[in-house]
Amino acid sequence: MERLPLTIALDQNFSEKELRKVTEAFGRAFDIKDRVYMLKTSEENPPTAVFSFGQVSTEKLPYLLGVMKSDYWRRVKKDVSKILSKRRRGEDPMISFECTLEGFSVKLRCRSSDRKVVEAAFERLDSAVENIWSLTRREDIPFKKAQVYVGFHEPTMNYRIDRAVILTPEFSEYEYDEKNGKWSKISPVKN
16 A cells, blocks of 8 residues: 655754654655745744645545554654654644545644643544544534644543634534534524
């Protein structure tokens, strides 16, 4: 099976040596397509590091999850977490894992300078991707395409869905109730 493409973007606060170590750590399991510094961004609080797995299809999902559950991934999480958890300019670093699953643009983010928290974010990534994949396959989902934002919840050391945003002329925003497994529209609010 061919390896999955992976794009890595680190901000300008990383050294060339750190960039090389991060790409080498991931390079054995993924086909590294690009490695760039994010010099400028339109986001207010841009991520410190972005790992983009691109389009993840039904055929590629088992490979991605297999890598994330492997002994190899455990080593990656230790090596990369050590580099990524360093404070940059007084702010906690934000790590973003991104992919597209069946028309859903997914951003899984963790902000912490605690190495153990960053390691846990790597460790729990497989279950978060599986959960999002399952949600996109459900019949009762109120939208077919959206940007889904998932945050790493430090107290529980698990990912939680923050919201889904539908970027159409009728902009909509939804929140997910994990307890009941339901989406609720939160904007725009109808009068």
